[in-house]
Amino acid sequence: MILAGWGMSATLLIPGIWGPLLAVLLSQLQLYFDCCDGEVARWRRTQGPKGIFIDMVGHHTTEALLPIALAFRIILGNEDDTSSGLDYQMLFIGALVALMLVLNRSLSLMVHAARGMAGLGKLPDTGEARAIPATTLIGRLRRAARFLPFHRLLHAVELSLLILAASIVAAFLSQPGTVEGWLLWALLPITLFVNLGHFVASMASSRLSA
Structure with missing residues (x-):
């Protein structure tokens, strides 16, 4: 699963639409392995904290590498541009987006860590445990977000599809790197x-709550 996830970023360095197309295929392969590895571990009775830890490392690194690889792809697509300032700018934006993606995943883990440090029990992985009262403002906003779940675009599978769509538009407009650059810039406020x-x-x- 980890190798398939890392391979997604590596294939983005292939020019044209073939790189993003391979990234989408690898994202499906990663999702397949991710759905199977836990079941296989339980069947073989080899499940444990090490496997959970490695799974988290895989997801965090996969999603962090994607925007950085996208930034490199943009730089390679704009190879005729002699301005090194633009290259550093793209890499900086890619690094910020990568940081936001890792932070978004880590916030959920921070909740479990905080509960453990406070001596509270483990929460069940159910919707009821994560629920917020619908009468509050935050609860209403969260319910409204279900009709526009743009936060799902930040996962590896959906993000690879966005990159593929951007590369297709870039190829149609004969502007490699430009459309992907717009996507990278758009991802920054979204992730924030x-x-x-x-x-x-x-x-x-x-x-x-204590």
Whole structure:
């Protein structure tokens, strides 16, 4: 699963639409392995904290590498541009998006870590445990977000599809790197907003109540 996830970023360095197309195929392969590895471990009775830890490392690194690889792809597509300032700018934006993606995943783990350090029990992985009262403002906003679940675009599978769509448009317009650059810039405010919403929702939920 980890190798398939890392391979997604590596294939983005292939010019044209073939790189993103391979990334989408690898994302499906990664999803397949991710759905199977836990079941195989339980069947073989080899499940344990090490496997969970490695699974988390795989997801965090996969999603962090994608925007950085996208930034390199943009730089390679704009190879005629002699401005090194643009290259550093793209890499910086890619690194910020990568940081926001890792932080978004880590916020959920921080809730469990905080509960453990406070001596509280483990929460069940159910919707009821994550629920926020619908009568509150945060609860209403969270329910409204279900009709526009743009936060799902930040997962590896959906993100690879966005990159493929951007590369197709770029190939049609004969502007390699430009459309992908627009996508990278758009991801920055989206990831910032999702992290803010995730933080506020966590603070407003009962999961952090003593």
